[in-house]
Amino acid sequence: MKIGCPTEIKPQEYRVGLTPNAVREAVAHGHQVMMQAGAGEGAGFTDATYEAAGARIAETAEEVFAEVDMIVKVKEPQAVERKMLREGQVLFTYLHLAPDPEQTKDLLASGCTAIAYETVTDARGGLPLLAPMSEVAGRLAPQSGAWALQKANGGSGVLMGGVPGVRPANVAIIGGGVVGAAAARVAVGMGANVTVLDRSVPRLSYLDDVFMGRLTTQYSDAAALEELIPRMDMVIGAVLIPGAAAPKLIRRNQLTQMKPGSVLVDVAIDQGGCFETSRPTTHAEPIFEIDGVVHYCVANMPGAVARTSTQALGNATMPFMLALADKGWKQACADDPHLLDGLNVHAGQLTYYAVGKALGIDVISPQMAIRA
Template sequence: MIIGVPKEIKNNENRVGLTPGGVFELTKRGHTVYVQKTAGEHSGFTDAIYEDAGAAILDTIEEVYAIAEMIVKVKEPIEPEYDLVKENQIVFTYFHFASSEALTQAMLKSKSVCIAYETVEESDRSLPLLTPMSEVAGRMAIQQGARYLEKPVKGRGVLLGGVPGVTPGKVLVLGAGVVGIQAAKMAAGLGAHVTILDISMKRLRYVNDIMPPHVVTEFSNEFNIRRHIKTHDLIIGGVLIPGAKAPKLITRDMLKDMRPGTVIVDVAVDQGGCVETSRPTTHEDPVFIIDDVVHYCVANMPGAVPYTSTVALTNVTLPYVLKLAEKGWTRACKDHLDLQKGLSIIKGEVVYEEISEAFDLPFKPVAEFL
């Protein structure tokens, strides 16, 4: 199969779809890999390293899309890429369709085969291709939150860990999934007091077992959320409904109950956000303030640490890329139910129910294509 790795063009997206190691594994099996010029340089991988691994380098993104049977990238295609996606072309990436009707319509129009990293799901309901980026984002959420709590950037002026004689900062984590647990771990390591909320008692029991005593758990409901936002300095939104829009756990009217300089980091923003006032921001312009509450809503947080993120991502995506390259998408998805669950749009038809529901679009079962 011919695989194309374009350079990411989303604002400050520094990751790349495959490491040179991933390219080597594909080319040694007889597949052809084209990498766009300088696609990996921000992740620390030069064109020469890709060539040594067996890739051919192409100058432009147009050339990569034109020649590839399968595109492997990191973030969803953005508007300049919409018309480059070809009919029957496999596009394997993070899509987060439910947060963008424009992207959904563009991919329907392209009649391509869209397989979303974030909905590939194993039998235990874990999301293997989302997990490493959620781990990165959860840990970064505390780094960024701690930074924006500083007074020069309009935060409350609180040091999360405190110092002797001064109470540590308080962190509220919404969701005890991968993002939430990694955020809680980082915040606890700094010495902050952490409260983590979830609707799953199984997850809360797990958190209670693995975290130190200054991480406390509570059942998530509106009453508890409204109570805690009044006293916590940093709020992390880490909820996820696979393939669907995130629920709005913090509404516009709740901001007035927060203290000036409170910081919200909405990690769920790439799925629409779990805070009603959230809107996607970029690493270039990461925050905005509403009612004296600082909102950090960067939709590609792991792009700020591209070496770590690219290696972590290729570690988990490569086995699936190999299956698609060696079997083709129909056989690979028929043989591997986890990969089949990543199918979102096939040749102009929505095959993932949550996308259909998000935009009131016709739905066709995957089985009709396999």
């Protein structure tokens, strides 16, 4: 199979879909790999490194899209890239289709087969290709929120860890999954007063044990949020419904209950955000203010630490990428129901129920797509 990896063109996105190690493995399996020139530079990988691993370097994205059977990326294809996709071509990347009707429409029109990292599952019910980026985004969230809390950036001027005689910041993390646990680890380490909310009592029990009383756990419901919001200096939204639009947990009318200069960090912004007032931002302009509350809603947070993120993502995606290349997408998905869960689009039809529900589009089962 011919595998291609274009340079990411989303603003301030420095990750790359294939590491040199992944290229080396693919070539060892008998496949051809084409990298766009400069694709790995943002993550610290030179064209020469990819050539040494066995890749061919193409000057333009057009060359890559035109020649290969499978495109491997990091972020969802941008509008100009979607025009280059074709029928029968496999796209393997993050998609986040539920809040993105334009991307969904274009992918359906292209006739390609699109497999989304964020909906591939594992035997434990986890999301193995989302987890490494969730770890990164979770660890970045308190760090980014602490920057936004600084007075010069519009925040209230509260230091996360306080100082002797002055209280630390109060931080609420909504969602105790991979993102929430990673965010809690860093926020606790920074000395903040941390509360984690979740609707899974076993998960709260786990976090209570792991953190040994260094944070507070609380069952998440509307009353709990209403009680906490006025006291918080920072709220981190870390709620995920796989493949679906994120639930809106804090509404516009609740912002007036928050402290002036408090900060919302929306890690769920890729799925539409879990705060009603959230909208995607970039690393170049990461924050905005509504009703005195600073919002940090960067849609590709892990892109800020591209080297670490690329290596972590590459470790997770490589086995699936090789299975798709070795067997072809139909056989690979037939052999692995967890990879099949990643199938979102095939030959002009949507194959993921949560996306169809969010966008009002008819869906066929992925099993039907394999048999087609």
